[in-house]
Amino acid sequence: MLSQPNIIILMIDGGRWDRSRNSDVFKKLKNKSVCLEPITYGPHTIAAMHAFFSGTYGSRTGTNSYWSSYNFKKDKFKTLSQYLHEKNYYTMTDVVSELVIPKQGIDEFLIHDEIKDNLLERHKSFLEKMKLKNEQNQNFFLFLQYSNIHTGIMNEVLKVYDNFSSEFFENKLKNEKRYDKLFSNAEKYLTEIMETIYELEFDKNSIILIMSDHGIGVGEKLGERAYGAFCYDYTLKTFGYFLIPKFPPLEISQQIRTIDYMPTILDYLQISLDVNYEKIDGESLLPLFNGEKISEKFAYSETGNPLNKKAPPKKPNIHSIRTSTWKLIYNSHNETKELYNLKEDPEELRNLSGTCLEIEEELWKELIKIKNNN
Amino acid sequence: MVNEKPNILFLTIDSLRADKFHGKNKSSKTPNIDFLINNGAYFNQAISTIDGTFSSLGSIFTSKLPFKTNITWSKNHSKALGFFKSIKNYGYSQYSVTPDHAFFKSISENFDDKILTSTSSYLGLWEGIGDLIISKLDYCKKIQSPWIFYSHIMDLHTLKPIPDEYNVPEFGETEYDRRISLIDIWLGKFLEKIELSKTLIILTSDHGEFIHDLDKHPEYVPTLQKIFRIGKKVTPQFLTPIGINFFEYLRSTVKKQRIKKLKKTLSDEELRTFNERGYGILFDEVLRVPLLFSGFGIKKNSIIDKQVSHVDILPTIESLIGSFHNDDKIDGRSLIEIINGNSIQDIPAYIESVPKLADLEGDTIGMRTSKYKYCRSRKNPKENIFLFDLESDPLETKNLANESLQVITQMEQILLKITDFSIDDGDEELSEEEYAKTKNELKKLGYV
Numbered sequence: 001m002l003s004q005p006n007i008i009i010l011m012i013d014g015g016r017w018d019r020s021r022n023s024d025v026f027k028k029l030k031n032k033s034v035c036l037e038p039i040t041y042g043p044h045t046i047a048a049m050h051a052f053f054s055g056t057y058g059s060r061t062g063t064n065s066y067w068s069s070y071n072f073k074k075d076k077f078k079t080l081s082q083y084l085h086e087k088n089y090y091t092m093t094d095v096v097s098e099l100v101i102p103k104q105g106i107d108e109f110l111i112h113d114e115i116k117d118n119l120l121e122r123h124k125s126f127l128e129k130m131k132l133k134n135e136q137n138q139n140f141f142l143f144l145q146y147s148n149i150h151t152g153i154m155n156e157v158l159k160v161y162d163n164f165s166s167e168f169f170e171n172k173l174k175n176e177k178r179y180d181k182l183f184s185n186a187e188k189y190l191t192e193i194m195e196t197i198y199e200l201e202f203d204k205n206s207i208i209l210i211m212s213d214h215g216i217g218v219g220e221k222l223g224e225r226a227y228g229a230f231c232y233d234y235t236l237k238t239f240g241y242f243l244i245p246k247f248p249p250l251e252i253s254q255q256i257r258t259i260d261y262m263p264t265i266l267d268y269l270q271i272s273l274d275v276n277y278e279k280i281d282g283e284s285l286l287p288l289f290n291g292e293k294i295s296e297k298f299a300y301s302e303t304g305n306p307l308n309k310k311a312p313p314k315k316p317n318i319h320s321i322r323t324s325t326w327k328l329i330y331n332s333h334n335e336t337k338e339l340y341n342l343k344e345d346p347e348e349l350r351n352l353s354g355t356c357l358e359i360e361e362e363l364w365k366e367l368i369k370i371k372n373n374n
Numbered sequence: 375m376v377n378e379k380p381n382i383l384f385l386t387i388d389s390l391r392a393d394k395f396h397g398k399n400k401s402s403k404t405p406n407i408d409f410l411i412n413n414g415a416y417f418n419q420a421i422s423t424i425d426g427t428f429s430s431l432g433s434i435f436t437s438k439l440p441f442k443t444n445i446t447w448s449k450n451h452s453k454a455l456g457f458f459k460s461i462k463n464y465g466y467s468q469y470s471v472t473p474d475h476a477f478f479k480s481i482s483e484n485f486d487d488k489i490l491t492s493t494s495s496y497l498g499l500w501e502g503i504g505d506l507i508i509s510k511l512d513y514c515k516k517i518q519s520p521w522i523f524y525s526h527i528m529d530l531h532t533l534k535p536i537p538d539e540y541n542v543p544e545f546g547e548t549e550y551d552r553r554i555s556l557i558d559i560w561l562g563k564f565l566e567k568i569e570l571s572k573t574l575i576i577l578t579s580d581h582g583e584f585i586h587d588l589d590k591h592p593e594y595v596p597t598l599q600k601i602f603r604i605g606k607k608v609t610p611q612f613l614t615p616i617g618i619n620f621f622e623y624l625r626s627t628v629k630k631q632r633i634k635k636l637k638k639t640l641s642d643e644e645l646r647t648f649n650e651r652g653y654g655i656l657f658d659e660v661l662r663v664p665l666l667f668s669g670f671g672i673k674k675n676s677i678i679d680k681q682v683s684h685v686d687i688l689p690t691i692e693s694l695i696g697s698f699h700n701d702d703k704i705d706g707r708s709l710i711e712i713i714n715g716n717s718i719q720d721i722p723a724y725i726e727s728v729p730k731l732a733d734l735e736g737d738t739i740g741m742r743t744s745k746y747k748y749c750r751s752r753k754n755p756k757e758n759i760f761l762f763d764l765e766s767d768p769l770e771t772k773n774l775a776n777e778s779l780q781v782i783t784q785m786e787q788i789l790l791k792i793t794d795f796s797i798d799d800g801d802e803e804l805s806e807e808e809y810a811k812t813k814n815e816l817k818k819l820g821y822v
Contacts, residue, residue, distance in 0.1 A: 066821055070808040097815045154820035228821070311822035361697045365708070372703060 006206035014149040015212030020239040025187040036240035039299035043235035044228035048213040053079040055262035055282035069099040081105035090140040096147040152182040175218040208243040231320035255324040300370040321367040328363035379520040380670035389530040390579035395664035402546040402554035406562035414668025419681040425651040425660040426728025430580040437688040437704035451480035464698035496528035499560040511567035574670040652728040748785035
C-alpha cells in the first residue's frame with residue numbers, strides 16, 4: 001500500500017484556456033477536479049516550465065528566455081522533481097526538447113520526436129510502466145508533454161509566416177480553424193490518456209494535473225503570429241485541472257499563477273520547502289482548494305520579443321504585471337507602457353496608460369520590484 | 375497619484391556626518407535643522423554607498439550602486455543626468471547653485487538656470503554662496519510651480535576659516551561643529567524664502583568625514599610650511615622641483631616622528647581621525663550620513679532608526695511627487711511606508727570606498743546591516759577583512775574577522791549576491807557548447 005499519492009502531469013503545450021472552457025472533454029474533467037485558470041510566467045514553454053518546476057519566476061532562476069535553460073540556477077532553486085526524487089518517488093519525464101524543463105532530480109529524462117513519435121501510444125506505455133513501479137511499492141512522478149499543437153503551429157505558422165505577415169493577420173478565421181483542429185487532436189489524446197489512467201486506477205491513488213504552459217495567438221495582435229512575442233492574455237492565461245482523490249470538484253475564479261502549482265503539490269504531500277535553497281515566489285493554493293480564502297497575488301510575466309530579428313532575444317524585453325482586473329505591460333525595448341482594464345476590456349484593446357489612473361503607479365512599482373528581484 | 379506637484383529644495387552638504395547633525399554627539403547650534411526634523415522624517419541610520427562625492431551623488435541621482443554606474447571623480451558624469459532629465463519631462467523647472475565642476479556641469483546641462491561657483495578655493499555660504507541661493511529662491515517664488523532647486527554646499531569641505539564671531543564655543547566644540555551652526559543660520563534664511571507646506575525639502579550629504587584636530591595632524595607642520603613658502607619666493611624657479619622634493623622629505627620625516635609620538639599619547643579612536651577617505655576601512659564616520667525629508671507630504675516629527683541607503687532617496691521622491699523616472703533597474707526602494715509609520719524589511723546596505731583619483735574602482739567593498747559592518751578587499755575576498763558588531767561596538771574598535779567566521783561567510787554570500795550582475799540582468803554567458811546546443815534545439819523547435 002502506497003503511503004503517498006503519485007503525481008501525474010499532462011502538459012498540453014500551447015493549450016488555450018478559452019478552448020478548454022468550451023470543450024466537452026475538458027468539461028468532463030471539470031466535473032471531477034479543482035479547475036483553475038492560472039497566469040503563466042513565460043508565454044513560451046522554456047521559461048514557463050522552468051518557473052513551474054521551481055515555483056519561481058525566471059527573473060530569479062535565470063531561465064527567463066528561450067536561450068537560458070542552461071542558466072537555470074540549480075544551486076539556488078530546487079525543483080519539484082528533486083523534492084519528489086528525495087522522497088523516493090520514481091521521477092520520469094517525456095518532453096520535446098532537453099531545453100524544456102530542468103533536469104535535476106529526474107530518474108528518466110526522455111525526449112520524444114514530435115514529428116515521428118506517436119505520443120498517445122508512447123505515453124500510454126509510460127503509464128503502464130508506472131503501474132509496475134506502484135506494484136513494487138514505489139511512488140512515481142510522471143510528467144508528459146503533449147507537443148503536437150506546437151508541431152502543427154511550427155509547421156504551419158512559424159515556418160510559414162513572420163510576426164508581421166499580412167496574409168496571416170488578415171485571415172483570422174483560417175488561423176482559428178487551424179488552431180482548433182490541433183486542439184481537437186489534443187482533446188482526443190487527452191480522452192484516451194485519461195481512459196488509460198482510469199483503467200490503471202491512477203485516479204484513486206494519484207494527483208493528476210492537466211495543464212497548459214501558455215496559450216497561442218490566432219492573429220489577435222499584429223506582431224505575434226503565435227506566442228512568445230507579447231504578454232497578452234491569450235497567451236498568458238492557461239488552464240489547470242487538478243484531479244485529487246476524494247477532493248470535491250471546485251472552480252477557482254480568483255487569479256492564481258502557474259508558479260503556485262509546485263508549492264501546492266508539495267503542501268499536499270506535506271513536503272517542507274528546503275531552507276538551503278532560495279525562497280520561492282509561488283504560494284500553496286491548498287487553502288483555496290479547501291474553501292479557505294487567500295489574498296490574490298500579483299502575477300508577473302515576461303518574454304523576449306524578437307522585434308525585427310529572426311531569433312528571440314537572450315533577455316526579456318516585455319514584462320507584465322497582472323491582477324484579476326488590471327494589467328500593466330512594460331515594453332522595455334522601447335520604454336513604453338500599456339495599461340488594460342481586463343474586466344471591461346478583456347481583449348486588451350484600449351491602452352489606458354498615462355490617463356492618470358492610480359493603479360498604474362501601483363502596478364509599476366510591483367513590476368519593478370519583481371523584475372529587479374527586490 | 376499626486377494631484378499637486380510640490381516644489382523641491384534638494385540640498386547636499388559635502389562631508390556632513392549623521393552624528394554631528396542630530397543626536398548626542400552634536401554640539402552645534404541648529405534651530406533650523408531641528409525645525410525641519412520636527413516637521414519631517416529624519417533617518418539617523420542612512421548609509422552612503424561610497425565615501426566619495428561624485429560616486430555618491432551618482433547613487434543618489436540614479437538609485438544605483440556605484441559599481442553599476444562607474445561614476446568617478448572624472449568619469450561617467452552624464453550617467454547621473456537621468457533623474458534631472460526625467461523630472462524636467464515631468465514638468466519641473468530646474469535651478470541650481472553648485473561648484474563649477476564637470477560633474478555638476480553635466481547634471482545641470484538642461485537646467486533652466488544654473489550658477490556654477492569657483493572650485494579653485496571652495497566658497498562657503500557666508501562668502502556669497504548663501505546670497506546666490508537666496509536670490510535664486512527669490513526668483514523661484516515668482517515663477518510658476520513646480521520647480522526643483524538643487525545646491526551642493528561646500529562649507530564643511532573648504533579649508534577657509536569661518537568668520538571669527540562664529541568660531542567660538544557657543545557655536546560648537548570643534549570648528550567642524552561651528553561650521554554646521556553657520557550652515558544652519560543660512561538654512562534659516564533659505565526657509566524664509568519657501569512655503570514649507572508646498573515644498574518638499576530633501577537634505578543629505580554625499581559622505582561623512584574624519585574630523586581632524588588640525589594641530590595634532592601628523593602632516594600639518596605650520597613652521598615647515600611657512601619656511602617653504604618664504605624659500606619658494608627667494609629661490610630661482612629652476613630649483614623649485616628640488617625644493618619640493620626636499621620639503622616632502624622633511625615633512626615625511628617629521629610625520630613619522632609625530633605619528634610615533636602621537637601613538638603614545640592618543641587612543642586608537644583619536645588616531646583614526648587622521649585617516650583619509652578612500653584608504654582602508656569603511657568606518658561609519660565616512661558613511662553614515664543625515665537624511666531628512668521635510669515639508670510637503672511628510673508625516674511630522676519622526677526620527678527613524680531603520681537603516682536605509684542613499685539609493686532609496688530617488689524612489690522615495692517618486693512616491694511623494696508621482697512616478698517620473700522611467701528607469702526600471704534601480705537598486706533603491708521607496709521609504710514612504712516607513713515615513714508613514716509602517717514597517718519595512720531590513721535590507722543590507724552595499725558600501726564601497728572611493729577610487730583614488732586615476733582609478734576606476736576603489737580598493738574596498740562591503741556591506742552594512744543594522745547589526746554588522748563587513749568590508750574586505752575588492753579584488754580578494756580573503757584580504758583586508760573587517761567585521762564589526764555595530765550593536766555591541768558602535769565605534770567599530772574591535773575587528774571580529776578572526777572570531778566570527780560564520781558571520782563573515784553569511785555576509786560574503788549576501789555581498790556576492792548584491793554584486794552579481796547576472797542575478798539582476800539574467801545576463802549569464804553560455805559556454806560555446808551550450809550556445810550551440812541551445813541554438814540547434816531552438817532551430818529544431820522552429821524559433822530561430
